[in-house]
Amino acid sequence: MTRLKLLLTATVAMMAAPSLAADAPPASGALTLALGGDMIGPYQPLAQADKQGFAPIAALLSQSDLAIANFEGSSFALASFNGSASAETGGGYPVIPPENAALLAGMGLHLVSKANNHATDWGYEGLTATFTTLRERRITFAGAGRTIEEAAAPAYVATPHGTVALISVASTFTPMAVAGKPVERGGRSFDRPGINALHVHQVRLVTPAQLSAMRVAAGPVAIATPEHSDELRLGDQLFRAAPQAGTIWEADPADVARLMGAIREARSKARVVVLAIHAHETAGDVDDMPPAPFEPLVLHRANEAPSPDEPQPAAFLQPLFHQAVEAGADVVLRSGPHVIGGMELYRGRPIFYGLGSLFFGFGGQRSYKAPGGQIKSFPDGWFRTIVPVLRFDAKGRRSIQIHPAAIRSSHDAADGLPERPSATESQAILAEFQRQSAVWGTKLMVNAATAEITLPD
Template sequence: MPTETTMIFTGDSFITRRLPEDGYEGFGALHRIIQDFQVRFTNLEITVHDEEGYPDAQSGGTWAMTEPPVLDDLLRYGFNLFNTANNHAVDYGHGGLLATIANLNKRGCISAGAGRNLAAACRPAYLETKDARVALIGACSTGFPTGIAGNQSPTMQGRPGLNPLRFNTTYHVTRENFEHLEGIASATNLNAWQQRLIDLGYEPPLPEGSLNFGGLQFVASEEDYLSTTVHPGDMQRIRAAIDEATRQADYAIVSIHAHEALDGDPAKPAEFLREFAHEAIDCGADAIIGHGPHELRGIEIYNGKPIFYSLGNFIFQTETVTTQPADAFEKHAMPTDTGIGSYMDSRSQNGTRGYPTEPHIWTSVMAGIRFTDGAATQIELYPIDLSMDKPRSRRGTPTPAAGTETLEYLADLSGEFGTKIRIRDGVGLVDIR
């Protein structure tokens, strides 16, 4: 008899409110869908602790912290596998990150993507199912350098943080524009300090024909465009983790948190993300699970394996955090004793700007994959709605979506990759084999 392993994946869970004791309308239906799968994944887009960490000088937008019992609520949905590598992982420093991992471990939650040092952050996590062992590797391309985990050395412990997927950005400009930039840099002494560091031997010389302009890399080309490529060292490290996972498990899943977009369009993945996803599959990954831009991106089937460039949001309760550090209020020139409600009203101009006005933020899908004898055979897409039109106190909580609008939109995005989504009884289906 063929052996089937089933997995369901969701996007960002930015959860700040407790589940009602008796659930809510639509919760039971979501729970039944999720529970029907053996592997049940979400991205934990928040730190979960009792203020064990100090707020970092920078954040992923909203300083993300909530009380540990919300993990019990995510378990009530049915999740059993979590990604912790995202741009909010160190919103409350290393203390907040390590406390989050401790709270996950206390509940037996299996997670990947962040850890006490780089080796721990990149290490695959393993989930045992009835017929298969499944490995998860988590990585993140979005965030600040202070959030990146560090290696151990023979004489020094490593640094807590997330498993990074950095990338190199090159701005290609015409010769005329290149010379114009050179003139501005020379006239303003923009690169004087960097040149001194190069002269002293602390920085390597710039490649021939390139210009560092305020930290951005420019080269002369025949036309103007931007290109991004994967950081080779990070790719090599993640490749090694995938290789280990394929030796130790039946399936290797790679989770990547990435906000970066192509040509500024949040619905299109950046060039380096496509490169990364293909290379990860080439070295053995069975599926790539993307999230980060808080909205859907297209689905690609590459060498018979699915790439979800973004699954958008599952829970998005950013406006009902309990507290924010002084930095948040000072950034918006507000008194530091401002209430959170007033702060959120000001930031969104009473709901007339930002995420509250973006329809694609509030609709998404849960993506199920059915594997038979080690090969992905079908994708099932269950649309969800996060109640954009409800007040802040109830917005951002998922329910099954009525109609096919979200699936039709995702079908359009996926058409760019040659992926066809058919819709049957309100569920999107992709036949792989």
């Protein structure tokens, strides 16, 4: 056991359970955070699972002051649920049993992001039932609420070594999932539940001559953009005249401003501020699962964006993440793609472009059928992941340990659980993370079981 692990073990042995209040105790001592990616499960009864293989990963969560992950899907008792399944989903109807949520909370998972494309798979009833499940299990969530004000607000968890704030947002979502302002009717106020959404669009750049030809060819199908004569909209796709052809991404300025405001608010109240974004959009544009006839493109893209296994993010994400750090974020986490992305250091703050999945349960299946009938096969990369552990010491110094994990795909109760990989697979996972991080100019020290980096003060 390394000196750092011994220090972490000795420290957390004296820790009390984190409180859920925003009024933080004074920041003192070393604060450790364990980070996980998407929680696609666990769906099997976790209490019955052979958790021996999962134990080392569970220890990373429980031996930290706080563990954070993306709570994908819903959580309620199906037998007593009186709601309905929604026509708009993120690709299915995942439900994590409430008893599993309780067990995960017992392992230290007390703070989760809820802005993702599966938030309203079971309608607003399923979303609000999930709120109840999480609150009753002492799991604080960010990124969803009964109104846009609730969904956009930072969530806080106070630990003995300082308060951690989480802001959660999604750029990949179904239309019905967007939270809004309350609606006043008949002397009553009605909530608009949903998630904190970051609206983005992909802009295809074409020459002026091409745009003119497209406008003639599209005829009445074209959607007018009178405020921008150099643009043409066809369905969900926006085309713009430019000197050279290409593709860019743009985010809604109002959504960005709201997001940065939440980060600045959290900065004034917390020792550590974390931004989590659920963004399936990548730098690739190959749709390996094209939409079925009459399948709305916006719902198709909420299920899976083109080039889902491309580790490089869509171009709008890096500027957004840099802006978030400038506003006060200490850590930025991207979830959505189920493959590992790299890590960038910007102003000494880590930006994780893809953590993969913390859990990924499909009953031993290596493929699934999408709502439109398309078949998606799962590559091996979907079953490899990382669990970073961040340490903020009393003198302001910060360090990161990257722990590799392999996700079990089986027909037993341990399906979807992360395990400590073999030595060979561990090195392969770390090498991939090292390679992806080098793209962002980040150098890691890789040893037999982990990768490490000390951040500049």
